[in-house]
Amino acid sequence: MPGLEDLYREIILDHYRNPRNRGELDAPPALRVEGFNPLCGDEVVVYLDVADDGSVNDIKISGQGCSISQSSASMMSSAVKGKSAEEARALIRAFKAMMSIHEQRLDGSEEEDPIQAEPDVKLGDLEALQGVVKFPVRIKCATLSWNTLAQGLDEAAADAPTA
Amino acid sequence: MSGSLDVARIKKDFPILDRVTHDHRLVYLDSANSSQKPRAVIEAMEHFTEHSYANIHRAVYEIAEEATAAYEGGREAMRRFINAPSSREVIFTKNATEAINLVAYSWARHNLGEGDAILLTEMEHHANFVPWLVLREEKGVELRFIGLTEGGQLDLTDLDRLIDGVSLVAVAGISNVLGTINPVRQLADAAHDAGALLLVDGAQYTPHMATDVQALGCDFYAWTGHKMLGPSGIGGLWAREELLDAMPAFLTGGEMIRDVRLDGWTPNELPWKFEAGTPPIVEAVGLRAAVEYLEGLGMDAVREHDVELTGYALRTLTERHGDKITIHGPSEPAARGGVISFVYENVHPHDLSQVLDQSGVCVRAGHHCAKPLMRRLGVGATARASVYVYNDEADVDALNESLDEADRLFAI
Numbered sequence: 411m412p413g414l415e416d417l418y419r420e421i422i423l424d425h426y427r428n429p430r431n432r433g434e435l436d437a438p439p440a441l442r443v444e445g446f447n448p449l450c451g452d453e454v455v456v457y458l459d460v461a462d463d464g465s466v467n468d469i470k471i472s473g474q475g476c477s478i479s480q481s482s483a484s485m486m487s488s489a490v491k492g493k494s495a496e497e498a499r500a501l502i503r504a505f506k507a508m509m510s511i512h513e514q515r516l517d518g519s520e521e522e523d524p525i526q527a528e529p530d531v532k533l534g535d536l537e538a539l540q541g542v543v544k545f546p547v548r549i550k551c552a553t554l555s556w557n558t559l560a561q562g563l564d565e566a567a568a569d570a571p572t573a
Numbered sequence: 574m575s576g577s578l579d580v581a582r583i584k585k586d587f588p589i590l591d592r593v594t595h596d597h598r599l600v601y602l603d604s605a606n607s608s609q610k611p612r613a614v615i616e617a618m619e620h621f622t623e624h625s626y627a628n629i630h631r632a633v634y635e636i637a638e639e640a641t642a643a644y645e646g647g648r649e650a651m652r653r654f655i656n657a658p659s660s661r662e663v664i665f666t667k668n669a670t671e672a673i674n675l676v677a678y679s680w681a682r683h684n685l686g687e688g689d690a691i692l693l694t695e696m697e698h699h700a701n702f703v704p705w706l707v708l709r710e711e712k713g714v715e716l717r718f719i720g721l722t723e724g725g726q727l728d729l730t731d732l733d734r735l736i737d738g739v740s741l742v743a744v745a746g747i748s749n750v751l752g753t754i755n756p757v758r759q760l761a762d763a764a765h766d767a768g769a770l771l772l773v774d775g776a777q778y779t780p781h782m783a784t785d786v787q788a789l790g791c792d793f794y795a796w797t798g799h800k801m802l803g804p805s806g807i808g809g810l811w812a813r814e815e816l817l818d819a820m821p822a823f824l825t826g827g828e829m830i831r832d833v834r835l836d837g838w839t840p841n842e843l844p845w846k847f848e849a850g851t852p853p854i855v856e857a858v859g860l861r862a863a864v865e866y867l868e869g870l871g872m873d874a875v876r877e878h879d880v881e882l883t884g885y886a887l888r889t890l891t892e893r894h895g896d897k898i899t900i901h902g903p904s905e906p907a908a909r910g911g912v913i914s915f916v917y918e919n920v921h922p923h924d925l926s927q928v929l930d931q932s933g934v935c936v937r938a939g940h941h942c943a944k945p946l947m948r949r950l951g952v953g954a955t956a957r958a959s960v961y962v963y964n965d966e967a968d969v970d971a972l973n974e975s976l977d978e979a980d981r982l983f984a985i
Binding site for chain 2 (some may be wrong): 453
């Protein structure tokens with residue numbers, strides 16, 4: 411319907427209807443990280459199987475929420491599965507840059523401390539979520555699972571055996 | 574439309590209903606969240622600000638006296654509207670939340686401690702949960718909860734046991750999620766038989782029902798202005814005078830004192846004892862205009878309109894959307910206020926609200942500040958449509974049509 415095609419792109423609805431990597435991992439040994447959006451009640455649980463070198467061997471997603479939060483989580487899981495820690499963190503930075511550059515424009519604080527985009531990172535399907543920035547209250551839906559992933563990677567790094 | 578209210582005429586009194594949003598007329602179905610304001614309220618506040626604005630109870634010049642009279646006129650209008658015996662018992666706060674906090678911080682902290690208990694219900698708004706959770710943490714007060722029936726009513730089968738030994742019962746007059754109208758008088762009698770006081774969270778009740786705090790039999794009554802066509806920033810507490818007299822001050826500072834000395838202070842008399850600092854003066858003027866507007870419609874007619882329109886909405890939503898829609902709360906319109914919370918198959922409430930917005934239809938989505946109730950219902954969020962005096966069947970039809978749009982968009 412008019413005005414909404416930027417938000418509800420077909421690929422987003424596809425990930426919402428058929429979420430990838432849906433489920434749980436035994437934790438421990440996997441890491442279990444919860445993310446909440448206290449304003450709307452959305453929640454996402456990210457299960458991470460992180461190798462000793464920090465790469466994401468496996469990832470599962472559970473939780474509940476709107477099409478944007480759930481499809482973003484699904485796309486995130488597909489994008490980072492099998493990636494090294496550095497590649498996953500670069501994806502997080504690139505995705506949040508896509509969201510937050512616009513957030514900063516909305517705040518009118520564009521000049522101050524702009525987040526560097528990641529020109530070398532290919533977001534691929536994730537670019538479908540770019541339309542979310544036109545609906546500012548939904549940005550936090552899109553970033554919920556990414557913030558949760560970042561927290562999980564931080565915890566994994568803190569727990570990792572020192573080489 | 575066979576109706577108790579002339580909604581076509583009423584709509585003309587609300588300037589915001591003329592605006593266009595996303596190329597559609599505004600279909601405002603979120604009055605349980607906050608109501609829109611009639612021109613009479615807007616103009617009363619504007620006229621007062623342009624002609625008589627000054628601080629109150631402080632100065633002797635003419636406009637200050639006019640301002641004081643206008644502010645106290647708001648109090649008298651509210652006293653009349655809830656049938657309080659005396660305006661000394663009508664305390665202005667900024668909203669119902671602050672009114673409940675006033676009772677928690679003043680009455681409860683002064684009177685309750687370990688070994689005392691408070692009885693709440695599972696359907697309370699966070700405003701009538703969190704002050705008591707905090708009190709439990711600080712003072713060791715026990716909290717008990719009245720559960721719910723499958724039909725969204727309070728389950729009173731175990732009331733005698735639950736209420737035994739409690740000092741306070743605190744309950745919403747009308748649930749902001751389920752719309753359930755609670756049996757306040759019955760709970761008041763049960764509370765008093767048990768030696769307890771009754772607090773009513775009237776935030777959803779007073780805008781929709783003829784409110785008579787004496788007939789309800791309650792001891793504390795919290796209400797808010799912005800849900801009853803008045804401005805945001807003003808609400809209040811009614812309590813019996815002997816309770817208020819015995820309660821210590823809550824917020825302190827100017828206005829609420831009679832004397833301040835280096836060695837102490839003396840509180841002001843009621844109701845100003847509980848009104849620290851410069852109060853919501855312009856808002857009290859707007860509140861009076863809102864009360865007079867509702868009195869002009871007649872609260873019995875307002876209630877009748879709620880029942881008719883809620884009945885129409887329940888009927889058409891069910892007929893049109895069948896098994897796709899799950900409506901929470903009592904199925905009988907006479908048992909509920911103008912609040913309809915629902916979940917739509919395969920469409921998350923946020924997405925639903927976003928799609929409806931494209932058709933100009935405003936509904937709330939989320940947990941409605943009632944997370945314990947959401948858990949009880951087994952849902953993370955619901956969509957909520959709520960009607961008021963300016964809504965008609967065409968608004969409900971617009972809701973139904975935009976739900977079809979959402980269904981098409983998210984169809985699997």
